[in-house]
Amino acid sequence: MARAAAPAAAPPAVASRRGTDSLVVAAATGATVLSVGLLIAALLSSLLVSSVLAGRADDVGRETSSALGGSMGAQTEAVPGAGGLLGGHGYGPLEQIDPVPPGTLGSDVALDGHALECFAGVLDACDRLHAGSAPFSGYEHYASTCGGRVKPSAVAYCTELD
Numbered sequence: 001m002a003r004a005a006a007p008a009a010a011p012p013a014v015a016s017r018r019g020t021d022s023l024v025v026a027a028a029t030g031a032t033v034l035s036v037g038l039l040i041a042a043l044l045s046s047l048l049v050s051s052v053l054a055g056r057a058d059d060v061g062r063e064t065s066s067a068l069g070g071s072m073g074a075q076t077e078a079v080p081g082a083g084g085l086l087g088g089h090g091y092g093p094l095e096q097i098d099p100v101p102p103g104t105l106g107s108d109v110a111l112d113g114h115a116l117e118c119f120a121g122v123l124d125a126c127d128r129l130h131a132g133s134a135p136f137s138g139y140e141h142y143a144s145t146c147g148g149r150v151k152p153s154a155v156a157y158c159t160e161l162d
Contacts, residue, residue: 096161100148105138115139118147118158126158 102115111132117125126146133139145151146158155161 094150094154096149098148100145102142102147105142108139111139115142115147118143121147123158123161130158 099119099121102112102119105112105115111129114125114129114132118129123146126143129139130143133143141152142148143158144153146155146161149158149161
């Protein structure tokens with residue numbers, strides 16, 4: 001009777017490769033878990049910082065509102081029908097004074113014309129001046145006072161003073 005040959009053992013190169021594959025899979029799994037953990041930690045940190053900053057912004061807003069509300073109570077002369085930012089919205093009466101000549105606000109001839117009309121009492125010209133002026137310019141500031149009639153940005157539109 002012929003004897004059956006014993007099964008041959010796996011060559012050493014194959015056995016060591018299987019061990020390396022297991023290490024690679026384990027390392028990749030560990031790196032993925034670490035990445036997810038870091039992502040969750042970063043997300044939680046950003047949420048914490050956001051909530052702290054939002055709370056501080058609310059505090060600053062309340063302080064500013066309180067300060068503005070206190071100073072508005074000192075105004076005395078009401079403008080009938082004024083419904084701008086300060087007049088007619090529960091902040092107290094809106095003080096209106098005599099207009100102030102525009103002086104030199106810039107070098108734009110068209111905007112200079114609007115400023116002169118605004119000073120003369122054409123309140124629509126004040127609004128056109130505001131719409132056409134560059135941010136933070138002399139023109140914009142003059143327009144925001146309706147030609148010196150009110151404090152800056154006291155009304156949304158100067159035509160509300162009619």
